[in-house]
Amino acid sequence: MPTIKNRRKRIKLGIRSKIEGTSVRPRLSVFKSNTAIYAQVIDDSKGQTLTATSSKEMELKGVNLGVSKEVGKKIAEKAMAAGIKQIVFDRNGYLYHGNVKALADGAREGGLNF
Numbered sequence: 001m002p003t004i005k006n007r008r009k010r011i012k013l014g015i016r017s018k019i020e021g022t023s024v025r026p027r028l029s030v031f032k033s034n035t036a037i038y039a040q041v042i043d044d045s046k047g048q049t050l051t052a053t054s055s056k057e058m059e060l061k062g063v064n065l066g067v068s069k070e071v072g073k074k075i076a077e078k079a080m081a082a083g084i085k086q087i088v089f090d091r092n093g094y095l096y097h098g099n100v101k102a103l104a105d106g107a108r109e110g111g112l113n114f
Contacts, residue, residue: 012093019088020044028075028107028114029090030100037063037099039075039107041084051078068099072106080111089114 002010021027021044031038040052053074060067079087087107094100108114 008093019090021088025086025088026050026084027090028087030092030103032099037068037071039071039103041079051082053078063099065102068102069106072103073110076107076110076112085113087112087114
């Protein structure tokens with residue numbers, strides 16, 4: 001019987017085989033833990049993180065929809081400042097639901113297209 005971690009790893013590898021961040025359209029990767037949510041914009045062709053933010057960096061407590069949306073807006077603000085408007089969204093094996101969806105919606109409100 002597969003565990004949750006193994007299931008997420010299998011899904012994550014399937015997603016990563018289909019999407020890749022380039023310098024024109026970098027990848028927005030999401031990671032969530034019990035205490036925080038993290039987002040980073042990655043250029044896979046160079047193997048470089050262009051910008052990143054988290055709820056810990058913003059000094060927000062807990063992980064809920066409001067916090068996730070604020071992190072999405074902040075990553076969009078940082079990406080726009082770096083000249084990035086188009087991205088590829090990497091949900092990192094998580095369901096596109098709840099906090100992951102809230103972060104994506106916040107990034108869209110901040111001006112990112114994906």
